[in-house]
Amino acid sequence: MTKLQIKNLYKNFESTKILEDINLKIEDGEFVVLVGPSGSGKSTILRIIAGLETPTSGEVIINNKVINDLKPKDRDIAMVFQNYALYPHMNIYDNLAFPLKMKHVEKTKIEKSVNDTSSMLGIQHYLKKKPKELSGGERQRVALGRAIIREPQLFLMDEPLSNLDAKLRTQMRAELLKLHKSLSSTVIYVTHDQIEALTMGNKIAILNHGKIQQLGTPDEIYNDPANTFVAGFIGNPGMNLFTLEIISNTKVLFQETPIELTNTSHFQELIKKNNLTNKKFILGIRPEHLLLNEEKDITLSANIDLIEMLGNEFLIYANVRNSGSNFSIKVTDKCNLKRNDKIKVTIDIKKAYFFDEKTQKRIYF
Ligand SMILES: Nc1ncnc2c1ncn2[C@@H]1O[C@H](COP(=O)(O)OP(=O)(O)O)[C@@H](O)[C@H]1O
Ligand SMILES: [Mg+2]
Structure with a gap:
C-alpha cells in the first residue's frame, strides 16, 4: 500500500524559484502523469521524491510518514529515466539481477525473479545478450525490468519513452499501462508530451514555471481548463x-x-x-x-x-x-x-x- 503526498513543496536553486507550493496527493495504485514544458520543474519534483535533491521547504509523505530525511536507498522507490543507463559490460541477466544482488538476495530467488520479470516484459530470450545488441525498445524494457524486479513501493518514471520512435512509443505506452494494472503499483509518470498525458493518466497534474496549473482527469483538463496555459497546452493543437x-x-x-x-x-x-x-x-x-x-x-x-x-x-x-x-x-x-x-x-x-x-x-x- 503506497500513498504519496507532497505538501507545500518549494525549491530554490540559489535565488531562482524552481518549484512553488506544490501540493499533490496520490492514492495507492494510482497512475499519475506530471506534464509540462521543458524546464517547468518535473524532474526536480521526481528527484525530491526520490531523495536525490532536498526541498527548500515542504514535505514528502509516504504512507503518512514524512520521509524528507530518509536516504534515497531507504525510500523503496524505483526510478526509470529516459536514457536507460544499463551496464554495458553486463549481459541482460546480470543487468536485471544487479539490484537484487546489491540487496544480497539469495541466488535461486534472484534466478526466479529474473525469469518472471523478463517473461512479463517479453525479454526472456535476450538474457545472454549485451545491451548494445538490443534495440532501443528492448533496452527500455530491460530498464523497466530492473526497476520492477525490486518490487518497490513507488515507481517514478521520467520521460521513459522519449528516446523511442513514434510507433514503439505507442506500443510501450499500452504495455506500461498493462504492467501497471498487473503490478497494481503506484506510479508517477513524467512527460512533456500532452498526448501521452491524456492517453496514460487517470489523473494529470499540469506544471508550468514550477507551479501546478491544474490537477484533474483527462476529461476535466481538456473540457474544463482552469486557465489559458492549460487551454493552450492541452490539445493537438491547443485551444x-x-x-x-x-x-x-x-x-x-x-x-x-x-x-x-x-x-x-x-x-x-x-x-x-x-x-x-x-x-x-x-x-x-x-x-x-x-x-x-x-x-x-x-x-x-x-x-x-x-x-x-x-x-x-x-x-x-x-x-x-x-x-x-x-x-x-x-x-x-x-x-x-x-x-x-x-x-x-x-x-x-x-x-x-x-x-x-x-x-x-x-x-x-
Ligand atoms: N541543480 C540545479 N541547479 C540549478 N538549476 C537547476 C538545477 N536542476 C534544475 N535546475 C533548473 O530548474 C528548472 C527546472 O528543471 P527540471 O526540473 O529539470 O525541468 P523539467 O524536468 O520539467 O524539464 C530549470 O530551469 C533548470 O534549469
Ligand atoms: Mg526533466
Missing part, C-alpha cells in the same frame, strides 16, 4: 486564444479589430445579463469547434496559411485578416480549400471559453 473587448451588444473588438456581431441572440443575452459591455477577456475556442460556412455570433475573415492532412481530418492554419493573428481549425469533411484562400470562420459562443485578461484564469458565465 485558440484571442483577445475580445465587448463594445456593445452588437459590436466587439476581436484581436483589436472591430467586428459587428452576426445573428447572435444568445451572445447578446450573455452580454446583457452579465453586464459585459466595455469588458475585456481572452476568448478561447478549440480548433474542432470553429465553423466554416456558417454565420453566427462572431464571424471572422481569414486567410489560409497551410493545410495539413491528418488522415481522417484536416488541420487548417489561418490568420485573421487585418490583425494577422494565427489560429487553427480542424475539419473532418473533405476539404477543397487551399493555401491563400479567403475564408469566413465562425465562433459559436456556446462553444467558447472565457478567461480573465489579467489573471488568465477561467471565467464562468
Whole structure:
C-alpha cells in the first residue's frame, strides 16, 4: 500500500524559484502523469521524491510518514529515466539481477525473479545478450525490468519513452499501462508530451514555471481548463486564444479589430445579463469547434496559411485578416480549400471559453 503526498513543496536553486507550493496527493495504485514544458520543474519534483535533491521547504509523505530525511536507498522507490543507463559490460541477466544482488538476495530467488520479470516484459530470450545488441525498445524494457524486479513501493518514471520512435512509443505506452494494472503499483509518470498525458493518466497534474496549473482527469483538463496555459497546452493543437473587448451588444473588438456581431441572440443575452459591455477577456475556442460556412455570433475573415492532412481530418492554419493573428481549425469533411484562400470562420459562443485578461484564469458565465 503506497500513498504519496507532497505538501507545500518549494525549491530554490540559489535565488531562482524552481518549484512553488506544490501540493499533490496520490492514492495507492494510482497512475499519475506530471506534464509540462521543458524546464517547468518535473524532474526536480521526481528527484525530491526520490531523495536525490532536498526541498527548500515542504514535505514528502509516504504512507503518512514524512520521509524528507530518509536516504534515497531507504525510500523503496524505483526510478526509470529516459536514457536507460544499463551496464554495458553486463549481459541482460546480470543487468536485471544487479539490484537484487546489491540487496544480497539469495541466488535461486534472484534466478526466479529474473525469469518472471523478463517473461512479463517479453525479454526472456535476450538474457545472454549485451545491451548494445538490443534495440532501443528492448533496452527500455530491460530498464523497466530492473526497476520492477525490486518490487518497490513507488515507481517514478521520467520521460521513459522519449528516446523511442513514434510507433514503439505507442506500443510501450499500452504495455506500461498493462504492467501497471498487473503490478497494481503506484506510479508517477513524467512527460512533456500532452498526448501521452491524456492517453496514460487517470489523473494529470499540469506544471508550468514550477507551479501546478491544474490537477484533474483527462476529461476535466481538456473540457474544463482552469486557465489559458492549460487551454493552450492541452490539445493537438491547443485551444485558440484571442483577445475580445465587448463594445456593445452588437459590436466587439476581436484581436483589436472591430467586428459587428452576426445573428447572435444568445451572445447578446450573455452580454446583457452579465453586464459585459466595455469588458475585456481572452476568448478561447478549440480548433474542432470553429465553423466554416456558417454565420453566427462572431464571424471572422481569414486567410489560409497551410493545410495539413491528418488522415481522417484536416488541420487548417489561418490568420485573421487585418490583425494577422494565427489560429487553427480542424475539419473532418473533405476539404477543397487551399493555401491563400479567403475564408469566413465562425465562433459559436456556446462553444467558447472565457478567461480573465489579467489573471488568465477561467471565467464562468
Ligand atoms: N541543480 C540545479 N541547479 C540549478 N538549476 C537547476 C538545477 N536542476 C534544475 N535546475 C533548473 O530548474 C528548472 C527546472 O528543471 P527540471 O526540473 O529539470 O525541468 P523539467 O524536468 O520539467 O524539464 C530549470 O530551469 C533548470 O534549469
Ligand atoms: Mg526533466
